[in-house]
Amino acid sequence: MQRDNRRLDVLLLAALVCFVLLPWYHIRGGFFGLGWVADWRSDPDLWPGIAQLSRFWLWPLPILAGAAVALRLLCPAGRPRGTLLLTIGALGLAWMIVEGLSIGLRGWNWSLLEAMFGDVNGQPAFGAGAVGLGLCFAGMIAFGLAERGALKGDAFVIGAITLLVFLVTVFVLYPLVSMFTGAFQDFRGAFTTEGVRNNIGDPQVWSLRCVTGSGGCGVAWRTLLLAVCTATGTTALGLAFALVATRTGMPFKKGLRLLTVLPIITPPFVIGLSLILMFGRAGFMTELIEDVTGWQLGRWLYGLTGIWIAQMLSFTPIAFLVLIGVVEGVSPSMEEASQTMRAGRWRTFRKVSLPLMAPGLANAFLIGFIESMADFGNPLVLGGSGGVLSTEIFFAVVGAQHDPARAAVLAMILLCFTLSAFLAQRLWLGRRSFATLSGKGDGGRHAHLPRRVAVPVIAVVAGWSVFTISVYGMIMFGGFVRVWGLDHSLTLAHFERAFSISVTDGIAWTGVAWNSFWTTMKIALIAAPLTAAVGLLTAWLIVRQRFPGRTAFEFALMLSFAIPGTVIGISYISAFNLPPLQMTGTALILIFCFVFRNMPVGVRGGVAAMAQLDKSLDEASMTLGASSPRTLRKVILPLLRPAILAALVYSFVRAITSISAVIFLVSAKYNMATAYIVGLVENGEYGVAIAYSTVLIVVMISVIGVFQLLVGERRLRRGPGNARKAAARRTEEVPA
Amino acid sequence: MNGHKRGAVSFHRVRKDFGSFTAIHDLDLEIEPGELVTLLGPSGCGKTTTLRMLAGLESPSSGEIHIGGQDVTRLPANRRDVSMVFQSYALFPHMSVAQNVAYGLESGGTKPRQAMSMAEKGLDLVGLAGMADRLPSELSGGQQQRVAVARALVLEPQVLLLDEPLSNLDARLRRRVRTEIRDLQQRLGFTAVYVTHDQEEALAVSDRIVVMQGGRIAQQGTPRELYETPASEFIADFIGEANVIDCVVEAVANGSARIAVGNLRQEMVARGATPGPAKLAVRANAIRLLPGPGALSGRVLSAAYLGDHMEYEVETENVRLFVIAPEDDRTLSRGDPVSLEFRPRGLALIA
Incomplete structure (x- = not known):
């Protein structure tokens, strides 16, 4: 035809x-x-x-x-x-x-x-x-x-599927495969198992001597321990925050929601940096405690304890975000039913609410586990001599030892951990959700917490909030201090060094940070629309098209969520350093890395948004003679505008804050802000590093703020009726 | 394309499997140009699947579908000359009424300005002339429904498909809109395929009804044929609520049959019946109840008052019959002994 x-x-x-x-x-x-x-x-x-x-x-x-x-x-x-x-x-x-x-x-x-x-x-x-x-x-x-x-x-749909399969194969599967084959090659390319054999049973990885009491444990065990501790801690704190936000009369509940934005806009090592300023050897809290008590605190922060605290600060908001949905999802009518059956608040909470939340808690735990495993920024800053898997991988490639086989083996171990957690989350928890999100107005209000739970929970939440705020305050403050720990006089010198501009003849960007700043902005701006496009296209195919292998395709995509950035970084190096595809040192590899690393988020957002669009809208468009690209352009995309904006903003921000994969891929020509800041930290230039981080955070807050304004405006335009109804609902929520 | 066949539809041995479940078994169906055919059946009978295959939203596992003499089996929905009115209307919420109606025209390559004026004519047709600039959310349910019809009609498709178009309207509106749809179809003379599970709706609008059951055609014919000569117990019950009881055909002569139910003898139209035991469909409103015993005696099990009529459940000869009686002075109550008589026009022998 x-x-x-x-x-x-x-x-x-x-x-x-x-x-x-x-x-x-x-x-x-x-x-x-x-x-x-x-x-x-x-x-x-x-x-x-x-x-x-x-x-x-x-x-x-x-x-x-x-x-x-x-x-x-x-x-x-x-x-x-x-x-x-x-x-x-x-x-x-x-x-x-x-x-x-x-x-x-x-x-x-x-x-x-x-x-x-x-x-x-x-x-x-x-x-x-x-x-x-x-x-x-x-x-x-x-x-x-x-x-x-x-x-x-439908050639368009088949073309899109082919293209996506092609891209995912090249940019997700091929790098992983080539990393693993790289482990079995010597430097001339011949097959050898030597490197793998040496590393896989390495006592430095698997030793359990800390249990018997003679020396330290292997890095794999340490990473596992850290992940379990972080996951437990963030889940508990996240639950506390979620309960306070939904089931107490505490003021400032709205402020708690702001917390959820923090992990998105904070470059991952910034918390660690701020902790150093507080509790490091020259930190002001350290000095305060030493002055008052006379103890010598020394370097206690550097190691698992410090990383754990930093991760708790970083990932509690994520657990909160997951758990608030769970806690709100428990239908109030269940709790009301329990109360009408003569159960008091405490019995209702213990016997009904908590069991209903259990799958959600397990979910938050596994997410915390994966996040902790994948975290690279905090261990890099705070690890000291006792690192975790992600930093060990980095030093195996970048450091003096240069041992790709070791990096590959460690990456494999890390991948095994995160993938099993991910599979557990998907296969085991997927079928066990009790959350009742029917979309029907259930009526009723969530029961308030019983007093004996409410008091300690509010205390914990208040304490942790103060801690979080002071940590962020430190980030803002640290950039203005001349030399941390020695000379606390205020100065703008760090900002000047990083972001000075001279206007002698034309504008000259003389600050040291400008180069990496503009590169970051440029690459993030290119990557964001690509990520959103690829993510939403994939979501559309998954939700609306039935093709063989669809579930497998979706699963593989979501699996890439669980691949730690460090593993991606090293696999990209081993895949794209030599022919047939050579991209290391270019901006292209950074862009592709961001697109395929952040795409799953776009997919998830798109899938969620598209599930709310009645399928008959697509079908109506088709029977009215529109081709599938026209349907996508004229019907689906306009209705998905909020999801598109969210995907754009998210991928933009993630491209700015990410470090774990990026640090392997940057080059002198294309240096990214985060990698540059880590370099500053390694040189001990905390002032400039913090000043730079502050600027990044401010940039991202303004981007998100503009985005919120745009979306908010749209909602108002939809019709004042909605806004009024929402307002009415809000006043109902306020207890009389 | 064959000019004189415009609007004709034919299904030839069409089969549709969903995994191991067969939704449609080798369906053969011919639809004449200008005919309004209703696919009627309980939910899960395959009527909507049939419609969706005709629209191109599902592809058959085997078999062929022709529209206007052209094989469209492998054509996607957007390249078939049909349009569809959806149960949920599927109006695009971000477009105005006029944009919705013009959408299909523009998809087909009509210039925007011309599409808009055609859209306005289409809206005029369904009596929504002043509403062009509103959003669908600003219309009532009945108005939305009419926009959906206008949107489908402006394309002047060979076949208009309607998937339970009235199910989201309240009962009173339903009656009015179905008359409007029938009027439009008669006036413009297009072929229409109409899916519904409501037998009254089907009887009211159709030239021909195709009753489906379990992925097969159970019976097809004009509304009168289906009502008066149901081919099976299922049809008799599904169309116009009949009681099906055992009877004996005693004699057939001159196109008239004498049947016996218990001690009751009754003359009725034979329609090819042969002597011997048979099944008799008795419409609920064809049973007359007389107080006191008679040739066919029974007892009232329950009685309900529904304003303009009474509904009874009566037991006789070990079967329970559902009876609709006009409301009059002789109201019976539970436990009363009654005798039953049949009106010949409400009886049908099931082959």
Whole structure:
């Protein structure tokens, strides 16, 4: 049919452009800089694929593409052509993967192949032309499937699914696989189990001597212990906050909600930094206690205790966010029913409310566990000599020992921990939720806490709030002090050093922070819309389209949630440092890292928002003759605007605050703010580091504030009736 | 496309499986141009699945669907010349009424300005001329329903599909709107496929009713045919609430049959009946109750007063019968002995 032919024409044309015009191989200076255009005539490495045919392994590609063109000209659209197109696309893509992985810079990548086929010249990594042609082959697979009538022949949907599977394979699965294969290779690329054997049973990892009392425990056990402690602590505190927010008459309840914003806007190491200012050797609390009591506190903060406190501060708000939903989800009518059956408040709380919350508590525990395991910033700042898995991985790659096999083994252990927690959460808890979110107005009000619970809970919450506020106050204050612990006179010197501008001739950004600041902003601004787009598209496919392997696809995506940033960082290095895909040191790798690291959040938000849109809206649009892209653009996207904004803001902010994966991927040219601040901390320049963090936090608060304003405005416009109803509900909540 | 076949629909051996569950078993159905056909049945009978396959929202597991002589089995919904009115109306909440109606036209490539003027004509057709700039949320349920109809009609589809279009309206409005829909269909002469589970609605609007049960067609015919000659106990009960009892056909002569129920003898239209034991469908309002014993005696089990009529449950010959009697002075009460008589027009022999 005409449509089938038209889109195939476009695809074949694109394939032609990729093969005949675009440079086939990777360009050192970057493709988008266009600096290569000038040297194009003299340097054969810059030539397109058609000029690279002296490399015999490229021959199948033009042959396959030619076959596709012949097919287009000779064969009408339909099932048989679809099958052939699908075959050509699959063969082309498979061949590119095989040749790309087999032949590296200096010839065969595997000695086995060299023995079989003799010497070959090497090839650089894939460039724009090669990647483009690969995508065209993927497109042929999609269009072939569409012509065969899969998914009602909707080429757009099939194309989107193909593209996503392609991207997830390249940017999530391939890095993990290449990290693990990297562990089994020596530096020349030959297979060896030596590195893995040395590391997997390493007593430094698995020793249990601390239990018997002679020396320290292995890093795996320490990480596990820390994660369990953090998860327990944050769950307990989170529950306390949630109970106070929903079931007591305490004032400032609204303020508690603000807490939930904190972990989003705080770069992960900032809490650790602030703790150092308070409790470190020169911290003012340390000095105060030493002056009053005469004890020598020393370096107690550096180690598991310090990390634990920092993680408690960092992750309690997340537990609060999870648990407030759980606590509110327990239907008030259950509690009211219990009370009408002669149970007092305490009995109701113990026998009804608490058991109903149990699955939610377990959920919060597992989330805290995963967060603690994945945390990199706090252990890096506070770890001292006793690190955890995530920092050990980092030092195995970056430090003097440079032992990729060790890093891979440690990453594997870390991944095992987080994935089992994630699987436990998904498979075991998924079916055990008692929360009654029917969406029907249940009426009734949550019973207040019994006094004997309320008093201690309020005390704990108040104490912890004061602690949190003073920690954040420290961040704000620390940037204005000349030398922490020695000279407490106020100064703007740190801000000046970081963010000075001179206006002699034109504006010169003379501050040391500007470079990384602008890079961060630029990359975050590019990554945010991509993340939102990919995330929402995925959500749309998962919710609205039925395709084989959908649940597996969704599960794999959510699984990437549980991959700690450190593991992602090191896997990206091992995947994208050498051909066929070479991206280390570029902005591109940072962008891809952010997109695929933050995408699951966009997916979740999109899935939740789309579940509220009646499916008949899509169907109505389809029966009114709109194609699926038009339905997406005209009906779904306008109705999803709040979810889109949320995804945009979230991915923007996450791109600014993230450190664990980023620290592996930054380069001198593309340095990110967080990595730069960690560098400052390592040099002991706390003042500048804190000043810089303050500025970041302020930037993010303003971004979120603007976002809140936008969303709030939309709600008002929907009709004053809603606002009035909401206001009425709010006044009802206030006890008389 | 075949001009003279415009609006014709045919299902040829269409089957639909959901996993191991077969929702539709080899369905064959022909719909003439300009006909209003109702798919009627209890929930889960496959009527909505059939409609959705015709719309292109589900694809059949096997078989072929033709619209206007063209095979559309593999065509997606947006490339079929049908449009649909949804149970929930599915009006786009972020678009005005006029934008909603113009949406389909613009999807088909009509210029925005022309689409808007056509949309206004469409709204005029359903009596909503002044409402073009409102949002759907600012309309009443009945008005929303009419917007949904206008939105589907402006596309001048070969076939209009209606999926329980009245189920979100209250009883009084339902009667008015169904008359409006029937009027429009008669006036404009389009083919319509109408899904409902309400037999009264089906009887009122249809040229032909297709009763479905368990993924199969149980019977099809004009409303009168289905009511007067139900092919099975299921149909007799589903259309117009009948009591089904055992009887014996004693003799058939001159198109008239004599049947016996207990001691009661009754003449009725034979319609191909043969002598021997048979099933008799007796409409609830075709039973007359007389006080005191008679040829067919019984006893009142319960009585309910419903304003314009009475509803009784009566036991006779070990079967319970449901009776609707006009409200008059001879009100019976629980435990009263009665005798039963049948009105011939409310009787049907089930083959």
